[in-house]
Amino acid sequence: MVTFLKILLAKALLALAFAVSILPAASEVPNVADWENVEKAAEGQTVYFHAWGGEPRINAYIRWAAAELKARYGIELVHVKVDDIAQSVSQVLAEKIAGRNRAGEVDLIWINGENFAAMRENNLLMRPGWADKLPNWRYVDTEDKPTTTVDFTIPTKGLESPWGMAQLVFLYDSAQVEDPPRTLDALVDFVAANPGRFTYPQPPDFLGNTFLKQLLVTLAPDPEVLSRPVSDDVLDETLTPVFDYLERLRPNLWRRGQTYPRNVAENRRLFADSEVEIAMTFNPADASAAIENKELPDTVRPYVLDGGTIGNSHFVAIPFNSDAKPGALVTANFLLSPEAQAIKADPRIWGDPTVLNVAELPVIDQTLFADADENPAMLSASELAPTLSEPHPSWTEELERAWLEHYGTN
C-alpha cells in the first residue's frame, strides 16, 4: 500500500511539474483605453461569470444579459451559480498557489466587502485598475453614491466595477402587523410579545452577517474603531453589546434559535408562509418584486430602522488569470449601460437599485427608469436615508467567528 501511494504521488507530482512547465506567462491585460480593440478581442469568447445563484429573479436577469451579450458582441456568458461566492475566491487562490496563471476557472466574479478585500490582498485581481476607464463609467454616480468607489472602507481604485446598490430593509405584512418595530429595543419587545415570529439568516450568510453588522454599527460604544482594521485592544468591548443584544432576542426567536434559515430566500419563504412576522432583505425593491411574482401578498410593506440601516454597493471584478479578459470587460461595461441598469432596477425583473446618476443621463435613457414613488411597496430615496457605512471587512470575520462560538453548537 505504501509503495503504491509513493508511486501515485510521484506520478501526480510529475504531472504537476509538467503542467507547470508548459504554462505560459499570465494572460495579457487588454488596453482598456483602446475600447474598439477590446470589443474585437471579446468576440467569440466564453465568459464564466461566478455569481450567487440563490435567487431565481437574479438568475433570470443574468440570463437576459447573456442573451443580449451574445446578440451584440458574440460573447457567451455562462452563469456559474455559486452558493457562497467565497468558494469562487478560494478557487482563484488555489489556482494562484498551483501556479495556474492563465486559463483560470473564473472570468468575472460578483463580489464586494471582505471577498474583495481578500482578492485584493492576495493579488488575485486583474491590474491595473480598469473600471474607471470603461466607456459607461461616465454615468456612475460617484458623488451621491460614495460606496461605488469605496467598498467597506477600502478604495476600489478601479479594480472592480460597481453593479448595483443594496441596503438593509425590513419587511412586514400591513394586514397582520399594525406598527412594526423601528428600533432595536422595539424589536426585542416585539419578539417578546410574538415569540417565535422573528429570526435572521444564519451567518456566514451575507444577510445574516449584515444583520450582525447593523447591530455592530448601532451598538458599538465607539463607532470610530469600525472604519479601521480590528485591533485586539478594542475587540471585546466592541462585540460584547452585539451578543448581549442577541441574547435578549434569542429566547423568543423562531424555533427558539435552535436552527436558523440558511439564507435570505429561505427567510423570505418563512415570511411568505406566515412563520415569521418580520423579514429582512438587502434589496429595497425585494418586496415589490416578490409581490409581482405572487410570492408575497400585496399588503407587504418595506421599512427601515430609525437612524438608518447599513448600505453598500456590489461589484463585478476580473481575476488575474482569466483567459477571457476582453469578454469580461465588455460584460462589465454592458452591465453598467443605462439600458441594463434600468431593466435591473425594474421591480418586476430584479428591482436592484442603479449605481448610475439617473438625473444626469441623456433624456432618452432617463425614461427607461420607472418612477419608484408610485409603488406602495417601494421606498423612496428619502425614506431610505440615512445609509450607514459598512465597517472594515476584518470586523465581518470577527463577527462570524464570535457568532459561531456563541451559537454554532447551541
Next chain:
Amino acid sequence: MVRFAPTLTIAVLIGPVIAGLAGIALPAFGYLPALGRTSFSLSPIADLLAMPGLWRSVRLSLWTGLASTAITCAVTFLFLAGWSQTRAFHWMRRLLSPLLSVPHAAAALGLAFLISPSGWLVRLVSPWATGLDRPPDLLIVHDPAGIAMITALVAKEVPFLLLMALAALPQTDATRLSHVAESFGYGRMAGFAYAVLPRLYSQLRLPIFAIIAFSTSTVDVALVLGPTLPAPLAVRVVDWMNDPDLGRRFIASAGALLQITVTGTALLAWLGLEKIVGLIGRHAISSGKRYRRDGVTRLAGASLALLCVVVIAAGLAGLAVWSVAGFWRFPDALPATFSLDTWKSNWAEAATLFRTTLAIGAIATLLAVFLTLGCLENESRRGRAPGKGTLSLVFVPLMMPQVSMLFGLQILFLTVGLPPTVTTVALAHLVFVLPYVFLALADSWRALDPRYAMVAAALGAGPERTFRRVRLPMMLPAVLTAAAVGFAVSVGQYLPTLVLGAGRVVTVTTEAVALSAGGNRRLVGLFAVLQMVLPLIGFTIALLVPAVLFRNRSAFRLARP
C-alpha cells in the same frame, strides 16, 4: 476483449476508492503540494479536534445512520414475514418499486414540505381542526435529533432493501421452509423469522452495509432535513472543503478521514447488534412458543411499508402542486390560483439541465452496462460463476463514504489539472452506477439456461455469434431494466456532481438541492418533478423496447426478469 472485462471492472470499482483515499490521507497530515505544503504534520488533525461541536456532529452521524438502518430492517422484515407470497405482497411490491428510482434529494424535499409546520399536513387540518391561522412554532424539520432525516432515509431505503430481499429469497428455499414451520404449528411470522430470516439475512448483509455507509455520510438528505447547529459530520466536511480559507482544506481532509472512521464504527456497531439479535433469536426459538396470533403485528408490518409509499408519494405530489401554484398561503390546503408561469419562464434553463443530466446518465449507464455485460459474458464463456469474494468487490464503492472518496478524487484532479467536465462527472457517476447495474443484471443472466448456448454451438455458432444472436436478445429485457436502474442511480447523484463538477456541471438534482435552501418552492417543485420524470423515461424505454421488438414472439414475454 471480453477477457479483460473483469479486470477493467475491478479497476473502475476499486481504483477511485484507493485514489480517493490517497487524495485525502496526504492533506490530512498536512501534505498538499498544490497548496505549497510539502512536509507532514499532525496539525490538521489537531485543528479538526478543536472544531466546536465536532463530537456532537459525529454522534449525529452515528445515530441517524444506525437508527435509520435499524428501522429500515425492522420494517422490511416485518413486512416480508407477514406477507410474502400473498397477493397483497405483489401489490405492495408494485407500489414500492417506482420509489426506488426517486432520487434521495427529491424524496427529502417532498417530505420537508409535507411535515414542516407550514407544510401540507398542517395545512390540511388548519384552521378548521387546529384553529391555527399561523404555522405552529415547532422544530420539526432540521430538528436537533435528526428525526425528520431518519424518516426520509427509512422511506427511501425500505424499497431498496425489500427488492434486494426479493432477489435473494429464491436462493433461501423460503417456500418450503415456511411450509415446514407452519406444519409444526408456528404462526406465519414466527415461521418466517425462525426458518427463513437467518438464511435470508446472510444474503442481505452487503446491501445493509451499503445502507449504513450511505446513511452515516449522506449530504443531500442532511442538508434538506438534518440538524444545522451542528450539522452531521459529512455536511460539515463539505462546508470546510468549500471554505474561502484554503487552510480549511486540511481540516476537511482530516474530517473526511474521520468520516471513514465514523462509518467504520457504525459497521462494527452493527456487527455487535447482529450478535445480540442472534442470541435473543436463538433463545426465542428454543422457548418453543408458536406465536399463532400475529394478526396485529402483520397489520403493523403492512401499514409501515405502506406508510413509506404514502409519505414519499404525498410529498412529491405536494412539490408537483407547488410547481403549478399561483398564490398559495398558509393555511390554504390548495393554491388559490394555478398557473403555468413557473414552467414557462424556466423552461429554457430547465431543459438545459435536463439535457446535461440525461447526457451524464447515458454515458455512465452505457459504460456500466458494457462492463457488466463483458464480465457476465466472460463468466458464460468460461462456464463458471465467480466466488462470493468478487461480489463483495462490487459493494466496495458503496461501503466508502461518498464525501471522503470524492474529495480525495477532487484533490487529485486539482493536482493533475483535470478540468471539471460532463465526462469527469459521468466517470465519477460510473463508480456508483456500476454496482447497481451489476446487481440488477447478474442474477437473471446467471439464471439463463446454458443449453441454449450449447445448441447454438452445436449449430456452428462461435462465441461472438452466440452472444449476439442468442444470449443478448434473450436477456434484452433484463439488460434494459438494469440500465434503467443504473440511469436512475445516476440521476439521483448529488455529491459526485457537486464535487467533481465544481459548480460548472449542473444537473436537475444539484439544482433542486441548491434551491431547497432558497425560498422558491415553485422552482424546487419544478426540478423535483424533472428528477422523477427522468428515471421514468428510462423505465418506460426498458418496458417498451422489448414489447415492440418481440411483439411476434410470445415465448419471450414469459422470460421477464
